[in-house]
Each structure stands twice: as structure tokens, then as C-alpha cells.
Amino acid sequence: MSARDDQQLIERSAAVARDVAQQERERSDAAIASVVLDRLELGTTDTFEVHDPATGRVIATPADHSIDDALVALARADAAGRAWARTTARQRSDVLHRAYGLIIEQKDRLARVITREMGKPLAEAYGEVQYAADYVRWYAEEALRPAGNYRENPAGGSTILTTRAPIGTTLLITPWNFPMAMATRKIAPAIAVGCGAVVKPAALTPLTTLVVAEIFVEAGVPAELVQVVTTTDASGFSKALMADARVRKVSFTGSTGVGSVLLGQAAKHVIKSSMELGGNAPLLVFDDADLERAVEGAVVAKLRNGGQSCVAANRILVQSGIADAFVEGFTERMRQAVLGNGLAEGVTLGPVIDDRAVSSFSRLVDDAVAKGADLRTGGAAPEGDGHFFEATVLDRVPDDAEIANTEIFGPVAAIARFESEHEAIERANSTPFGLASYVFSQDIDRALNIADQLDAGMVGINQGIVSNVAAPFGGVKASGLGREGSGEGLEEYQEIRFYNLGRRGA
């Protein structure tokens, strides 16, 4: 081929790429335009801005509901919930099955709304849609499982029957990082057992929840059962609703600081509380780990969702015998991350949520390097629109670096080295948090023995993902209370009741 042919080829592929990007922008604009921005329809005129983190531009202005609006929403959900509690398990299950089908039908729309408001690459947004839909399908199935139990009084004379009743009206507060999965992980079990819900999404990412609520109604959920309140007054909202005795359950996912405030508010009316809070996950790589598996697992545990995940590997602790090889392989893989707008083809690392996050990564990296850490790759925030930070690897991070004691919540990996199992466990547990941990070793006895000693609700063994609909997601210590997903996640929305049947002659 001549140089001229080469040039034509380059120009043609650039034109194709521009066309694809243009089509993608149009498709995602249409998805955003399809969102109903005020599902309460109370005539609220105040609005707030939602931004695309990849461009910084405003993409929608949903209703900024007042406390009075939220109280109307609560009254509606409470009344609708009482009627819904009398439906049969089969009816509730069927509705959830229909919702699952509709979510899958509308996955293109949902994925684009997620990418535009939260930033994750489109392929990951599709992954979240499926993950979120799986909770809906799981609870459609779980709704039908026997809820009761039977036992004999050991002293004779009576039989005890237990049942599980819907707990009543629920308050569901979600974060911005998984705007769809965190919503369905709460809404689906509430619907499955027969509860009404007031849902408050994060003001950074309210749009996905509005679409999810629309789909539930389309599937046959009564319009007033799930009320989505979009508001910038998160603290006024929780203060008012948590003080209302109609709320019988709060399920919160977010930071430990806000979770503690809500627990304090829950005390007044003794509201049952599920708290899915912050993490500081250690990822332990032992000398006998399969190197390739450990590197791949660590990359997933670090870069899934751009590191903006409560279960992200926060401290990567590597035994000295494998450390150099691990750091080499891991750094190489982190360098392969393609940073850019999540809508663009080939991008594997999207923007982070806002400028505050970018500043916090820069500060953490500078502090670690000043204290002696070795910056292996990344470390910078590219100039331009949007909020981006490079995939970054810091090796030999000292224990007194701020990054070693902070939930990073971004694409920055902090590696430190250890010598013995005892040291690894001590360091892994030296945090107030206890959400996820990861262990890499080919000796399964060793991996399990170490996992037993970790202060964590979830341990990934030889893999970098712990989340699964069948798993009871949740943490210990400052990482929270209660579990989501799985059968345990359903019970969080139920109250146990028993009937003690007196039996003559028994």
C-alpha cells in the first residue's frame, strides 16, 4: 500500500469512529430525554442539575422535592403498602418476573442513562443492568419460598408455628456508584414480601432510579407503592422521615458517617436498620499464589467501576517472595486501562464522579510519594472537561501514608509488602472497617484458615469479585449491619411472628 492509501485508510477509520461516537451521543441523549423527571407529580417547581461526569455538562434537571413532598410520598407508600401486603406471594412474584423481563428489554436505555449520569464505561453499565435485574429475578423467585417454620415445645403441650410478615413501610436510601443495582437490591425484596417504599437516590445520580420505578409500574406494581423522592436536601429528608412512626424499616447504602447519623435517628421509633457502609478492603497475595490469577483478580478488584466500589481492593498486601513479580504484572495491566468518556468505544476506565474525587486522589498520591511510596504508573489528572484520573499504582506504600488508612474510592492502587501470615492478618484487620477482603493462595487450606481470621463480611478467595445475588452482601464493624441479596436480604424486610398452639394430650 502507498502512503496515500495509508492516509485514506486512517481518514476513513477516523470518520467511522466519529459516526459511531455521534450515533452513541444521540442514543444516550434520547435515553436521558426519556426519563420522567418528577414521578411524584405534586407540582414541584424547584429543580436541580445532574451532570455528566465525562463532560461536566448538565444532562437533566429533575424535581427538587421538598420535605412536604416527601411526607406525601410516605403517606402514599404507606397506604399502598397496606393493600400490597394482602396480595399473594404468587401475584408479587409474577410482577417481579415481568419487571425483570422489561428491564432486559430496556437494557440499552438503562445502560446509557447509567453511563451518562455516573460515568462508567457502557460495557460496565450493561453489566450493572444485568446485575441489578438479577436481584429482581432472584426476589421474584424468593417471594415464593416458604416463609414459616414449625417446631414442638420440647416440654410438650404446644406447637409453635412461625410466620414472616412484611415489616411495613420502608425507607430506601442509595448511593451514586451503582445507581441501579443498589436500588433494585432494596426495592425488589421490599416488593417481594409486601412492603411499600420511599426511595431516595443520590442527587448525583437520580435518573436511573426514576427509570427503574417507571419499569416497576409498567410491570404491574401499583403506582403509589414505590415513591421516588429526588432531592438535594438529603439530611432534611432523613430527619423528617425517620421521625415519622410510619417508617418501620430503613435500608441505607452509603458512607459510614451518614449511616451513623441514620442509626441515631432510627433509635427514636426503634426502626429496623440495614446499613451497607464504607469499606477498606485488604487484598492479600501470598507467595504460593498463582501469579496470573492474583494479578487479574487484583485488577478487577481495583478497577471495577473505576475503583468506586465499597468492595474495591483498598490495600494490596503482597508477600515479599512474590512481590516484585506481582507489582510488575499488575502495573503492566493497570497501564492497559483506556481512560475516556464511557460512551466511547474501547474505553475501560471512565471518569470519576466529581472534582472533589479528583482532588482527593491527587492529594493521596502526593502524600504517599512524599512519605516514600514508589509511583509505578499514573498519578495524574488529565487536563480538559470532565473528571478523570489515571489508573495509578503506588508500591511500597508506608503505613503512615494517608492512602493506607483511607477509603480511596478511585482508580489508585496502594501496594505494601509483608513477610509472614501473622503480619498479613494483623495488618488486614487494622482498620475500623470490615466489608470485603481478598486472599490469593493456591493452598486452599491456608486460604480458608486466613479467611476465617479476617474481620470481614465477605472474602473473595482467588478471585477479585465477591458480589453475587445469591450471596448475603454486607459487612462487620464500621462497614454496617444486616445483609442484602440472597435469602437473608429478604428477611431484612420481614418480622418474625409466632403462634403458640396449645395442645391437650400432646
Ligand SMILES: NC(=O)c1ccc[n+]([C@@H]2O[C@H](COP(=O)([O-])OP(=O)(O)OC[C@H]3O[C@@H](n4cnc5c(N)ncnc54)[C@H](O)[C@@H]3O)[C@@H](O)[C@H]2O)c1
Ligand atoms: N456497603 C455497601 O454496600 C456500599 C455500597 C456502595 C457504596 N458504599 C459506600 O458509600 C460511600 C460512597 O457513596 P456516597 O458518597 O453516595 O455516600 P453518602 O453517604 O454521601 O451518600 C449516600 C446516600 O445518602 C444520602 N445522604 C447524604 N447525607 C445524608 C444525610 N445527612 N442524611 C441522610 N442521607 C444522606 C445521599 O444523598 C445518598 O443518597 C462509600 O463510603 C462507599 O463505601 C457502600
Ligand SMILES: O=CCCC(=O)O
Ligand atoms: O459499592 C458497593 C456495591 C457493589 C457491589 O454490589 O458489588
